[in-house]
Amino acid sequence: MKLGFRAIIIAVIGIGLVSVITVRGCRTPKDKGKILYELHCQTCHGEKGEGFYSYPPIAGVDYVEDHKDEIACIIYYGMEGPIEVDGVEYDGRMLGNPQLTETQIANLANYIYGLPGNSGASFNKTDIQNQLENCNYKPIK
Numbered sequence: 001m002k003l004g005f006r007a008i009i010i011a012v013i014g015i016g017l018v019s020v021i022t023v024r025g026c027r028t029p030k031d032k033g034k035i036l037y038e039l040h041c042q043t044c045h046g047e048k049g050e051g052f053y054s055y056p057p058i059a060g061v062d063y064v065e066d067h068k069d070e071i072a073c074i075i076y077y078g079m080e081g082p083i084e085v086d087g088v089e090y091d092g093r094m095l096g097n098p099q100l101t102e103t104q105i106a107n108l109a110n111y112i113y114g115l116p117g118n119s120g121a122s123f124n125k126t127d128i129q130n131q132l133e134n135c136n137y138k139p140i141k
């Protein structure tokens with residue numbers, strides 16, 4: 001009996017571990033982008049990128065489409081000062097995210113360009129590296 005009980009416990013732990021590993025392994029880059037977005041961006045830019053009060057929208061707007069070559073810089077360094085997004089003026093401050101890896105920034109960028117109204121551009125790690133090498137942004141801390 002004693003051995004049987006132990007076997008059950010070990011089996012339960014084993015199944016638990018295997019499912020955790022499987023679930024984590026099955027996350028697509030898009031899921032990862034969504035999770036990163038929820039964690040680092042959503043409070044200001046809204047669940048669907050619709051923006052919020054003095055925080056500009058990032059879904060279906062000209063600014064995002066016009067800054068495809070700098071999206072990594074915006075995420076990594078942050079930005080401040082007056083900008084115009086779809087004809088509306090904003091003058092805010094967004095902190096940089098230097099803690100994110102290039103792969104995470106790629107996942108985020110892919111997620112953002114897949115938001116409703118955006119063009120679905122896609123970025124890999126090399127694209128992000130190239131962008132970051134050519135940024136003309138001041139780090140916002």
Ligand code: HEC
Pocket residue numbers: 037040041042043044045054055056057058061063064074075079080081082083085090091092093094095097108112
């Ligand atoms: C604390 C609030 C806040 C958070 C969190 C935040 N932003 Fe921003 N974001 C802003 C503000 C404010 C601006 C406008 C800055 C300015 O006026 O120069 C902005 C501007 C932008 C812009 C360019 C303007 C536009 O609307 O197209 C993009 C793209 C953007 N943010 C993406 C992101 C992404 C991606 C994340 C997550 C990694 C993020 N932001 C996190 C506040 C935030």
